[in-house]
Amino acid sequence: MTEASGASCTPASSRGWDEVLSAAAVSRGYGHGRGRIEVLSRVSLDVRPGERVALCGPSGSGKSTLGRILALLDPPDEGEVVLDGEPVRATGLRLPRTVRQQVALLWQSPRTAADPRLALAALVTEPLRSGGRRHRPPPAAIEAALAARCAQVGLAEELWGRYPHEVSEGQLQRACLARTLIARPAYLIYDEPTSMLDVSTQAALLEIIAAEQRDRAMGVLLITHDRTLASHWCDRSVELAGVASQVAPEPLLQ
Amino acid sequence: MNPPAFSVRDLGVTFATRRGPVTALSGIDLDLHPGTVHVVIGESGSGKSVLAHALLDLLPRNVTLRGSRHLGAEDLAAADARRWREVRARHLAFIPQSPMSALNPVRRVGPLLVELARARGVARSAAWPAVAAALRSVDLDPERIRSSYPHHLSGGMAQRVVTSLALVGSPQVVIADEPTSGLDADLIDRTAGHLANLAERGAALLVITHDLTLAQRLGGTTSVLYASQLLERRHTGALFDSPAHPYVVALLDARPERGGRPIPGMPPELTALPGHCVFAARCTRVRAECRREVPALHPLDDGGVRCVLHAGVQQGVG
Numbered sequence: 374m375t376e377a378s379g380a381s382c383t384p385a386s387s388r389g390w391d392e393v394l395s396a397a398a399v400s401r402g403y404g405h406g407r408g409r410i411e412v413l414s415r416v417s418l419d420v421r422p423g424e425r426v427a428l429c430g431p432s433g434s435g436k437s438t439l440g441r442i443l444a445l446l447d448p449p450d451e452g453e454v455v456l457d458g459e460p461v462r463a464t465g466l467r468l469p470r471t472v473r474q475q476v477a478l479l480w481q482s483p484r485t486a487a488d489p490r491l492a493l494a495a496l497v498t499e500p501l502r503s504g505g506r507r508h509r510p511p512p513a514a515i516e517a518a519l520a521a522r523c524a525q526v527g528l529a530e531e532l533w534g535r536y537p538h539e540v541s542e543g544q545l546q547r548a549c550l551a552r553t554l555i556a557r558p559a560y561l562i563y564d565e566p567t568s569m570l571d572v573s574t575q576a577a578l579l580e581i582i583a584a585e586q587r588d589r590a591m592g593v594l595l596i597t598h599d600r601t602l603a604s605h606w607c608d609r610s611v612e613l614a615g616v617a618s619q620v621a622p623e624p625l626l627q
Numbered sequence: 628m629n630p631p632a633f634s635v636r637d638l639g640v641t642f643a644t645r646r647g648p649v650t651a652l653s654g655i656d657l658d659l660h661p662g663t664v665h666v667v668i669g670e671s672g673s674g675k676s677v678l679a680h681a682l683l684d685l686l687p688r689n690v691t692l693r694g695s696r697h698l699g700a701e702d703l704a705a706a707d708a709r710r711w712r713e714v715r716a717r718h719l720a721f722i723p724q725s726p727m728s729a730l731n732p733v734r735r736v737g738p739l740l741v742e743l744a745r746a747r748g749v750a751r752s753a754a755w756p757a758v759a760a761a762l763r764s765v766d767l768d769p770e771r772i773r774s775s776y777p778h779h780l781s782g783g784m785a786q787r788v789v790t791s792l793a794l795v796g797s798p799q800v801v802i803a804d805e806p807t808s809g810l811d812a813d814l815i816d817r818t819a820g821h822l823a824n825l826a827e828r829g830a831a832l833l834v835i836t837h838d839l840t841l842a843q844r845l846g847g848t849t850s851v852l853y854a855s856q857l858l859e860r861r862h863t864g865a866l867f868d869s870p871a872h873p874y875v876v877a878l879l880d881a882r883p884e885r886g887g888r889p890i891p892g893m894p895p896e897l898t899a900l901p902g903h904c905v906f907a908a909r910c911t912r913v914r915a916e917c918r919r920e921v922p923a924l925h926p927l928d929d930g931g932v933r934c935v936l937h938a939g940v941q942q943g944v945g
Binding site: 430431432433527529539541542543544568569570571572573574575576577579580598599600601602605606 | 645646669670671672781782783808810811812813814837839840877878881882883884887888889890893894
């Protein structure tokens with residue numbers, strides 16, 4: 374029995390060949406009529422378990438739009454998102470929890486992402502506590518997950534009772550990372566790790582994500598305009614080139 | 628060198644909070660000379676934004692401010708709220724952190740800029756031409772911008788609009804707080820160019836940033852803040868080539884191109900700063916004397932470093 378449960382933790386062993394988060398010929402625009410802007414036009418992108426993919430491009434090229442579509446928060450106008458072989462037909466809360474929690478999005482600005490009414494402990498454990506009593510783990514399990522995740526991201530226990538305005542940007546982003554990891558997503562989308570954080574905090578968070586990735590083959594999509602970071606941290610890089618972008622996946626030479 | 632346009636001595640800022648006093652800055656000396664660039668880098672919570680707000684006297688009421696601030700020869704300790712408004716309007720230009728929230732969303736950009744030019748003392752008839760020239764110098768089309776509302780602008784355009792504000796009426800001192808956060812690489816390059824341009828026109832420029840690449844591009848002098856204290860101040864090139872303080876060495880090594888090694892541990896809580904070197908708990912070269920007292924700012928050839936390893940040494944080590 375222990376053998377079996379051990380095996381289920383090893384990377385990719387429990388996951389089949391079609392395990393991939395992909396955008397298939399996705400198009401998306403904003404606005405109506407003459408004011409309409411096509412941001413993405415037939416863009417395809419795959420993220421496989423254990424992989425680190427960088428999504429690069431200038432402001433307005435649709436990086437964050439594609440990120441939101443892949444995070445199952447926004448529907449594409451055309452094309453589809455395929456999660457582990459199954460096309461995803463809905464977005465956000467219309468999706469079953471089991472599907473929704475497969476993909477997590479870590480926002481670039483923790484100040485605006487974190488609910489200011491929640492203390493850090495509640496913020497971190499909210500994904501476990503949401504979704505009705507039947508799905509909720511027992512309080513002891515939630516406590517244990519909180520302790521484990523906070524230890525993982527380096528969030529000291531005296532900070533758990535603090536509210537977002539009482540901690541630094543770096544501490545809050547650590548809490549947000551713990552929150553995204555607590556539901557054990559198969560894929561993590563990280564939007565602009567560099568724009569708000571200093572290099573040391575950024576390196577610390579990326580190291581935590583890398584460790585999680587080694588543990589259970591989580592797929593990571595890093596949305597960034599920092600090509601240095603993309604080339605040093607990611608396995609490959611995908612460039613979105615402005616409006617009506619065509620994706621040209623090209624492996625980066627390390 | 629010209630006398631400083633703005634200078635502070637022994638600046639300290641303490642916030643009174645529910646959890647007790649928070650020391651956000653202590654013992655900061657700073658001279659901003661006309662035509663030069665001074666960059667302040669540091670991680671979040673190091674006190675760099677508080678420094679900008681302290682210079683502009685924009686801190687909230689729960690603050691105790693120590694030390695002195697001088698605009699040219701004028702001691703601003705004597706300045707009342709009215710004088711401060713005048714100082715901010717005429718002499719100190721501020722490029723705020725998030726340009727979108729800095730612009731009034733219900734006013735067209737043109738009239739807003741003209742009003743600012745008037746506050747800087749530009750004559751009514753000369754105000755729009757001055758604003759138009761400033762907009763052109765940041766590669767914006769004045770006629771298009773004039774009738775736009777802030778929500779018509781992209782993030783990069785809004786950033787350039789607030790940068791152009793610093794050009795109108797030639798303020799002596801320009802303080803930019805994280806002028807590139809949220810911008811992509813091309814826009815960061817352009818913003819760096821515009822900022823450097825301000826210094827060339829004779830302004831004393833203070834840039835506060837966590838973006839090390841921007842700091843390197845701007846040159847000038849760089850100060851490194853950590854847990855409310857100034858740890859190192861050098862010529863920017865020298866600081867990046869041969870950092871002296873162990874913290875700065877570790878910070879530069881955390882860059883992705885240098886291996887992305889995070890500095891182990893966390894910065895100290897500002898409510899409970901140690902009575903010794905603030906970096907001692909994370910320092911790989913810590914010694915017994917590091918835990919005795921806060922080290923002095925030891926002079927180097929081109930600046931200073933707050934570390935006992937450099938006591939009596941006149942050169943940086945790599």
